[in-house]
Amino acid sequence: MRRLIRLSMVIFGVLFFLGLTASFGQTADPNKEANSAIQSPAAAYPRVPGIPIAPSAAQPASASPTLVFPANAKTSRAALTTKTSGAAKSSKPGNTSSSTRGGDSDGDNRAAQGKLRGATTVPVFTGAFAQGFSDFPFIMMGRNPALGGTTAIPTKITTVSLQLLNPDGSLRANLPYAPFEDLTLDSPNFEEANYASGRNIQFADAVQRAEFFNVMGDDWHTVLRPTVVDRVTNQIPRFVNVQFPNGSVKTVQNYFVGTARDGEKFILLLDLFFNFINTNTVINEIVANNYTTNALNVAVYPNTFLFSIDDQGNFAGCCTLGFHTFFADPSVTPAPRWVFAFASWTAPGIFGDAADVTPLSHEISESFNDPFVDNLVPTWQFPGIPGACQNNLETGDPVEVLPKTVVNITIREGREVFTYHPQTEALLQWFEQLPTSDALGGAFSFPDTKALPQAATACSF
Helix, strand or coil: CCCCHHHHHHHHHHHHHHHHHHHHHCCCCCCCCCCHCCCEEEECCCCCCEEEEEEHHHHCCCCCEEECCCCCCCCCCCHHHCCCCCCCCCCCCCCCCCHHHCCCCCCCCEEEEEECCCEECCEEEEEEECCEEEEEEEEEEECCCCHHEEEEEEEEEEEEEEECCCCCCCCEEEEEHHHHHHHCCCCCCCCEEEECCCCCCCEHHHHHHHCCCCCCCEEEEEEEEEEEEEEEEECCEEEEEEEECCCCCEEEEEEEEEEECCEEEEEEEEHHHHHHHHHHHHHHHCCCCCCCCCCCCEEEECCEEEEEEEEECCCCEEEEEEEEEEEECCCCCCCCEEEEEEEEEEECCCCCCCCCCCHHHHHHHHHHHHCCCCCEEEEECCCCCCCEEEECCCCCCCCCCCCECCCEEEEEEEEEEEEEEEECCCCHHHHHHCCCCCHHHCEEEEEECCCCCCCCCCCCC
């Protein structure tokens, strides 16, 4: 979601490309061809706007499609981050009907209860904060904190396994999600643990309760109810054809295989191809009624990190570990919206301290705080990176650039014990850029309240 590409990423990209060029000129270990990319990696979580779909027009996936490089784009990443023509526009919170807004009982107008008029989607509440003469409204998942009570949101999960193909179409390797399925369901995203904001609660709920701790009812919770609704396997061709804006079609390598320090295989997958198979997966799940508008819909992949190419077909950046967005059918009124998140299970030791469900926790918390990817806030600077700015309520982004991004949470499920690494999140109060915070304990981040000890620094693009 960073609008600016840091110099380190440019250097990293050059080293990556040179490393791959060198490795393919030699008889390199085919299972470590991507390891040259993991020298000084940076996990990325791009901001993906709403995606228009027509569920009745679902197309069967092809193992060898011709992919289209986005017009007027420098890299293929724009296929994810550029708003698609005809996308259902998210209603601005400030323009919602009075029936969906209102003040809290104590006069704090931060949270109001209601549905989003004109759309069929997850339960939401709205609110706003002010800075100077500007107001910043927002929509979040759940119900008005001041009203208390529990909102249960179904979480429809598709696990995606991959079959890596050789150039001749024969099977090279399987990357199943099965080894991580139970671990995902038993993670703090869905299992209960103890936090300063409450005992026996889920991770995203704990973050939200810290955020609204001083205005919420004691029994206020937003709870996820996970179900694996499908297990799909996608074939990943070694090479794909890409049509570029000048009309030329080139064959580019679609994936690279690497080995993490724990021995797990990971792949770098071309984002254009991922976008193709992921959109097909979402449409198929909607048609099958596996994904529903009242749910948080999730697709999880095994150690799958996305890379981009430039308009010449050269490597141009890595690695996307997850994103959240929503799919909508704008031909229907009220428009159905399927809130969606993609996240990769992540082997330890590749991206700093990120591991296992770090990407999933990042995307779930951001889905809670910005389900329709349109909550704007005063422009803020990434900590310690002058000139790198954003102006949206993406709660995981400010933390992802810090040396320490995660907290360790141990879950015991029967005889199994596993220590997970969900990501610390910036709280709403950090984005407000006020000198003090009215969150739990005056915090600006949670669960690690020391991660962001003060509010965001303002900056301009």
